[in-house]
Amino acid sequence: MKNKYLFLLPFFFLAACLGFAQGSTEYTGGMKVNLNEDGSKYFRIISWAQFWAQHSDNETLNSFGNEESDLNFSIRRARVLMYAQVSKRFLILTHFGLNSQNASNLHPVGKSDSSQLFFHDVWGEWSLNDNHAVGGGLHYWNGISRLNNQSTLNMLTLDNNRQSWATIGLSDQFARHMGVYFKGKFDRLQYRVSINEALTNGLDVGGIPGINNATYNGREILGGKDAGKNFAGYFDYQLLDQESNFLPYKVGSYLGSKKVFNVGAGFFYHPNGSVSLDGNNNFQGEDVAIFAVDAFYDAPVGDKGAAITAYATYQNNDYGTNFTLGQTYETGSMLYAHVGYVLPSKNDRLKLQPYLSVSSRNIDAIDDNANRFGIGGNLYFSGHHSKLSLEYANQKYGNLDAVGTVTLQAMIYL
Incomplete structure (x- = not known):
């Protein structure tokens, strides 16, 4: 048992080599190409990939009743993002890639759905003035919380808290809605609000509603007139250094390069998003309403490169009466927090950041809780541009057995 995780050593070596090949300089992000002399017209390309080696003690069987491997490799993300400032007032962004590709x-010839690239974001934006803008398309200007607007380039933990991406596949395409958004700031108060189309063929398509048992397929059953639109917003007040809201992707950890303390609140509201049956077995719409409050702190500690990152949120989820889907989406409430600390070091080329995360969900449908604990660390070779992450997570859902998972991630991004 003590040699159980020796398989991780080759990946530490490989990723370390890749990391040092990138150099130790912090990148400004992507490749920028100026289209005029003063650089006011340009396009920028960013590319990244995350490779996982994962060991789980959850025993699963294939269709022939034989046990599956407990060690698996996958590409967690492979993405390309490009945006162009075509004039002082107009921006266009496209973002495509794939997720969670595995055995x-x-x-065989790369034609299955999971093998295909798809657009994550495609939107255009017009600046009304220096502080406010309006845009439209397939966008990521989400509501609810900071984690529902999380960048996947610079997370503190190995991955985002899954339940914070609270509408993926239910009303949107991979956390992106088709709609119109407004974003901007009033002094230290930043805002983002949107009006969006709801997905017709969501994850709960074909779900069968019951009495006291809602399914999230209101648009499929009730139609677009009654259940076609949803509304979202997130507002955060920035007490210390102000963050950029040029793009929607919230930074997970600044590694001490800024001193940030924000408090926020957000919501998602989908009228008639879910459906249940009344006493006469007739369909009745139920509103989906999710709201959250959160706080984020990131700051240097001392003068030797140490830094702390901390985040906490409370989220209330109402997907409809006793709604539950796949141990991921449930009507109930959630508390989540994480904290990380960049250790002081005289070596500017390497940074080590251990972290802890914890979540507890109260689930109406099973009248029980789901709890998850994570402990891990990030080894940075060039900031978030070249890093290794190792995490052990233990999750218990209701009265089911707890499942432990060890994941090693190697990440590179330009």
Whole structure:
């Protein structure tokens, strides 16, 4: 048992080599190409990939009743993002890639759904003035919380808290809605609000509602007139250094390069988003309403490169009466927090950041809780541009057995 995780050593070595090949300088982000002499017209390209080696003690069987491997490799993300400032007032952004590609969804000639690239974001934006803008398309200007607007380039933990991406596949395409958004700031108060189309063929398509049992397929059953639109917003007040809201992707950890303390609140509201049956077995719409409050702190500690990052949120989820789907989406409430600390070091080329995360969900449908604990660390070779992450997570859902998972991630991004 003590040699159980020796398989991780080659990946530490490989990723370390890749990391040092990138150099120790912090990048400004992507490749920028100026289109005029003063640089006011330009486009920028950012590319990143995350490779996972994962060991789980959850025993699963294939269709023939034979046990699956407990060690698996996957590409967690492979993405390309490009945005262009075509004039002082107009911006266009496109973002495409794939997610969670593994042995079970690879295809012999790369034609399965999971093997295909798809657009994550496609939107255009017009600046009304220096502080406010309006845009539209397939966008990521979400509501609810900071984590529902999280960048996947610079997370503190190995991955985002899954339940914070609270509408993925239910009303949107991979956390992106098709709609119109407004964003900006009033002094230290930043805001983002949006009006969006709801997905017709969501994850709960074909779900069968019951009495005291809602399914999230209101648009499919009730139609677009009654259940076609949803509304979202997030507002955060920035007490210390102000963050950029040029793009929607919230930074997970600044590694001490800024001193940030924000408090925020947000919501998601989908009228008639879910459906249940009344006493006469007739369909009745139920509003989906999610709201959260959160706080984020990131600051240097001392003068030797140490830094702390901390985040906490409370989220209330109402997907409809006793709604639950796949141990991921449930009507109930959630508390989540994480904290990380960049250790002081005289070596500017390496940074080590251990972290802890914890979440507790109260679930109406099973009248019980789901709890998750994570402990891990990030080894940075060039900030978030070249890093290794190792995490052990233990999750218990209701009265089911707890499942432990060890994941090693190697990440590079330009």
